[in-house]
Amino acid sequence: MLLDILKSGYNFIAEYxxxxxxxxxxxxxxxxxxSPANYxxxxxxxxxxxxxxxxxxxHxxxxxxxxxxxNQEKGAxxxxxxxxEGYYVWVEMNWYIIQQAGEPDCVLIVTRDIHERKQAELSQQLSEKRYRLISDNARDLICIVDANSFKYIYTSPSYSLLDYSEGELLGQSFIDLIHQDDKPMAxxxxxxxxxxxxxxxxxxAIKKDGTLIWFDSLGKLIExxxxxxxxxISRDITESKQVEEALRSSEERLREITDNMLDGIILLNWDGIINYASPSCKNLLGYSPKAIMATSLDLVHPGDRWQFIRVINQAIKKRSPVRLEFRCLHAKGDYIWLEAVGNILTxxxxHYKGLVLAFRDIEARKQAEQKAVENESRLIEQYNCLNTLINKMNEFCYTYDENYNITFVNKRTTEGTGYSQKEMIGRCIFDFVHPDDxxxxxxxAxxxxxxxxxxxxxxxxxxxxxxxxxxxxxxxPLFNNGKITGAIILCDDITEYKKLQSEMTRLDQMHTIGEIAAGIAHEIRNPMTTVNGFLQLLLKDEDFNDKREYLEIMIEELNRANGIIGEFLNLARHKIVDLKACQINQIVRSLAPLLQADAFLSDRTIILKLEDVPDxxxxxxxxRQLIINLVRNALEATPC
Structure with a gap:
């Protein structure tokens, strides 16, 4: 049955x-x-x-x-x-026991060529054995020391040259083995x-027995x-030996660190070609290290490329560290912000020989910064709008803190009081209040x-x-985080309003007095009219001819008093004013004969001089009454 399956529709998979x-x-x-893959x-x-x-x-x-x-059901x-050809190759074999009803059991084996990978693993193991063998048998003294405490973390067996056994120096200070006179230099x-x-x-260096030995030491700082x-790595100056293999081991250890960092790391050679990219670049940018090494600076955003090159050239010239932010093309097609720091290699x-750069994704931070800038711009716009509104309002507006010191005044407040903002801010609000209030x-407050x-x-x-x-x-009150921190005050200047209100009250009182006086005047005119009537009768009686002069004087005075009361009543009376566009010269001309008659009776003359005036x-x-009153008053006041 299994063979039938392999020879049926699945034959294409097996064949290719x-x-x-x-x-x-x-x-x-x-x-x-x-299958054909055997061949x-x-x-x-x-x-x-x-x-x-x-x-x-x-094999x-x-x-x-x-x-x-x-003997197992399945495995690898x-x-x-x-x-x-007769030689052996490494393969990875996966097998499965296939049980078929009515047919013998079969073993399905899928085999994959892993010869190159296995050769690499064996080569690496051999290399590690060789490095260990070199370290254990080298005549050079090799140690690892903490960079801060200078305490030994590892010492090679060759430290027996100083009469110390393996591991005996661990935890002790590296400086303790250096001669006292050489410690400052060290x-x-x-x-x-x-x-x-x-x-x-x-x-x-001081041996265990107290004797001295000269060493030429080469060291490297690793993270x-x-x-x-x-x-x-230290060697006896008299018995020099190359330490290349030990240094290569150190580089491998550093490579392990860089390969496992979350930040991406690239290494550029002297002509700007990327000859190393850490595996973490795949997570950051979506490209494999090999793909990145083929791009050079093509992934840098065109708008940032000139700045990128300028900063690097400046760092190369000054032999200074590199720090910059730029946009980089992601494998998905969009640009993301990266922050890069690095050092020049010499x-x-x-002489300049390359540049190592470590970079990290700061896209989220950039978006947050952009949002903060937008929010700040919006707040500034709202602040300016609110500030304009407050300064344009017709009311006094000011704020004060919990100590009653003024913290803000609007433009209307300074214009109304005459103080400048500088003179008012920081002063107590009660300094500007009338002592009685x-x-x-x-x-x-x-x-x-x-x-x-x-x-x-x-x-x-x-x-x-x-x-x-x-x-x-x-x-x-004003609140900040739920706590009262001061207050805001709005003031209406009602000084003129109060004056107007007082004047209206006074006028209302005068009107009331006028109405009362008008009532009294009416009561006075009634008996005066009766007296005037009787005087007129006496004036017609011949028995009082000798008193005629006195009677006429009395009637004249009564008429004058009656005229004064009439004028007073006119002032007290509510009149409806009927305003119309009129030519005042025409009104004067119509009154001229009447006024001339009045002047003639008093032996005076009126000269009429009119000029053009608008309606x-x-x-x-x-x-008309006003003109008549003015002219008659003038006639009375003018001497003969």
């Missing part, structure tokens, strides 16, 4: 798979199906493998292990198979190492998960800072020039 797919009888382990991997044509025993191609050293594994193992050199990352020095460390002659204002209901009130403000303003105030809105009756 890069992995060997073989089927063996479980009992005899003879091949009953072999590509082992060099055997599929038909030559049919019927052959499975274990024929297995003799793996036979026993494989037999134990094949790495082993060597013999190619047709301290100075080690500090230089921290700044430069490496260095060398020559000093005298590990636990902190900064120095790797120091050779022993201080201060206690009452203080009481209201205290209640306002306690968030109590405060009625509107009126009090007097003292201006800079000493003038008093009557203001009507209303206010409310005026006048009540004709009132203006």
């Amino acid at each position: 798979s890069t992995e060997m797919i073989d089927v063996f009888d479980r009992e005899s382990l003879t091949c009953i199906y072999a 590509r991997i082992l060099g055997y044509k599929p038909e030559t493998l049919i019927g052959r025993h499975f274990l024929e191609l297995v 003799p050293e793996e036979l026993e292990v494989l037999r134990d594994f094949l 193992v790495e082993l060597r198979l013999r190619k047709k 301290f100075h050199k080690l500090e230089d190492w921290k700044n430069q990352g490496w260095g060398s020095y020559k000093c005298r 590990t998960p636990t902190g900064l460390e120095f790797i120091i 050779d022993n002659n201080n 201060r206690e009452r204002v203080r009481s209201f 205290e209640q306002r800072l306690k968030d109590l209901d405060v009625d509107r009130c009126e009090h007097r403000l003292i201006c800079k020039n000493g003038q008093e303003l009557l203001v009507h105030i209303k206010g409310s 005026l809105l006048l009540d004709v009756k009132e203006i």
